[in-house]
Amino acid sequence: MTSTAGVDSRILRAPHPVPGAPDNWKRFFSFNTDAKVIGIQYIATALFFLLVGGLLAMIMRGELITPEADLVDRTVYNGLYTMHGTIMLFLFIFPVLNGLNNLLIPCMIGAPDMAFPKLNAAAFWMVPVFGVILMASFLVPGGPASSGWWSYPPVSLQNPLGHLINGEALWILAVALSGISSIMGAVNFVTTILRMRAPGMTLGRMPIFCWTALSAQTIQLIGLPALTGGAVMLLFDLAVGTSFYRPEGGGDPVLYQHFFWFYSHPAVYVIILPVFGVFSELFPVYARKPLFGYPFVAGASLVIVGLSLIVWVHHMFPSGVPQWMRDVFMVTTMLIAVPTGIKVFAWLGTL
Numbered sequence: 001m002t003s004t005a006g007v008d009s010r011i012l013r014a015p016h017p018v019p020g021a022p023d024n025w026k027r028f029f030s031f032n033t034d035a036k037v038i039g040i041q042y043i044a045t046a047l048f049f050l051l052v053g054g055l056l057a058m059i060m061r062g063e064l065i066t067p068e069a070d071l072v073d074r075t076v077y078n079g080l081y082t083m084h085g086t087i088m089l090f091l092f093i094f095p096v097l098n099g100l101n102n103l104l105i106p107c108m109i110g111a112p113d114m115a116f117p118k119l120n121a122a123a124f125w126m127v128p129v130f131g132v133i134l135m136a137s138f139l140v141p142g143g144p145a146s147s148g149w150w151s152y153p154p155v156s157l158q159n160p161l162g163h164l165i166n167g168e169a170l171w172i173l174a175v176a177l178s179g180i181s182s183i184m185g186a187v188n189f190v191t192t193i194l195r196m197r198a199p200g201m202t203l204g205r206m207p208i209f210c211w212t213a214l215s216a217q218t219i220q221l222i223g224l225p226a227l228t229g230g231a232v233m234l235l236f237d238l239a240v241g242t243s244f245y246r247p248e249g250g251g252d253p254v255l256y257q258h259f260f261w262f263y264s265h266p267a268v269y270v271i272i273l274p275v276f277g278v279f280s281e282l283f284p285v286y287a288r289k290p291l292f293g294y295p296f297v298a299g300a301s302l303v304i305v306g307l308s309l310i311v312w313v314h315h316m317f318p319s320g321v322p323q324w325m326r327d328v329f330m331v332t333t334m335l336i337a338v339p340t341g342i343k344v345f346a347w348l349g350t351l
Contacts, residue, residue, distance in 0.1 A: 031125065033117035035102045038124050042099030045127055046092045052135070053087035056080045078146035079167065083134065085149030086171065089267070090178040091131050097274050098124075098185050101213050105189065108207045110198025115191040119184055126181035130174040137167040145171035150260055153245040153253045157238055172235040179228030186220035189213060208297055212277030215301040216270045219308060223263035230259025254319050261312040269308045273301060276343055283350045292349030293342070300339035307336040 027037055028044070060080050063071045072080065102120070106113055114120045137144035144167040147156040156168055193214045197206065233244040234256060243249025245256045284291045291297060313321055313329040 031121050033113070033121050035106050035114045035117070035120060038120055039099045039102030041124050042095045042102060042127070045124075045131070046096035046099065049087050049091035049095075049131060053084050053092060056084040056087070060084065075146060076143065078148075079138075079144040082145045082147065082149055082151075082171070083137075086134065086145075086175070087131075089149065090175065091127065091134070093271055094178070094182060095127050097216075097271065098182075100274060101185075101189055101217075105192060105210060105213060106196075108210050109193060109196065109201050111192055111196040114188050115196055116188050120188050123181045123184040123188065126177055126184075130177035130181070133170055133177070134174040137170040140165055140167055140170065143167050150264070151175075151234065152260075153234065153237065153256050154247070156234065157246065169235060169238055172231050172238065176228050176231045176235070179224045179231065182220050183224050183228070186217040186224070189217040190221065204295075206298075207277075208280040208291060208294070208301075209274070209277035211298040211301050212273040212280070215305045216273040218305050219266045219270050219273075222309060223266045226259045227263035230256055233259075254316070254321075257316050257319060258312070261315045262309070265312040265315060266308040269304055273304065276301070279347060280343070283347050287350050289350060291346060293346040296342050297346045300342040303339040304336065307332060307339070311336055 027034075028041055032038065032041075059071060060077065063069070063077055069077075102114070105111070134144075145151060145156070147158075147168065151168070151171060156172075193206075193210055233242070236242040237245050237251070243251040245251045245253045247253065280291055280297055311329055311332045313325055314333045317326060
């Protein structure tokens, strides 16, 4: 039996493929339940839509070179603006973070895979589906949604009643599907972290990245149902003629703003918390010492979860909210800087 540098040659051979499993690159285009494969699928899809969203941004910047409408008219520009923001948030940032979670979390906690592999795969394959739905809005009469990536009513309700296939309706449907996909992913991540840690991997010994991922996905579980439900209600108003947000029918447009920002402000922390986790993993490596104040850094992530859910009204100060509400949310907005500051001081202490 031959060996190379003292290593058994059998170890150097590629492992036998699993029966029925796609070979090599084909597995990345299949309904694969391997968390590592799904992680790469997420990241590759996110990078593709990054190029799409970046192209839309370049068209907008080209239009702004001169005051005249040289490249696109104002309606198309509003559509590009709306689609750029939506793509970058729902089809780039969230998928790339989910890909990172799939690649790192099972390895960091010693889990063989995610808690619900099939649910994990289903959550990913909804991403290209609502991506196609979103891009298809460029092909329908009237063009894509043009009421901003927030889609406030009554501006977003200006399409004629009864016309389901229009840009605004496709935008709402895509956002609702994105919410469902992210909720499915959040259930998987939270369950995996809480229930599938290796023996000896207590919460107090868990890597900080896992703490930040747990915190971010908890926000997803709490906040996303509000956005998804609010989007479905908006779709009913647009396509069926209900009056959840129509003032002429007794609805309240500000109600949609509450639904939207109850999730969309905490979404900022869904994005930044995993980045904080990466920083907290890298600094100890380069400083060659343990993270300073580990319990406080982990606890600060959980505090951010709680405070992030009670700051959303600061996005609505121009909408006529009561003064007492302005005062309360002004205070909570300032308080949320405290746990973030704890992380910064811990990094400085580590360095």
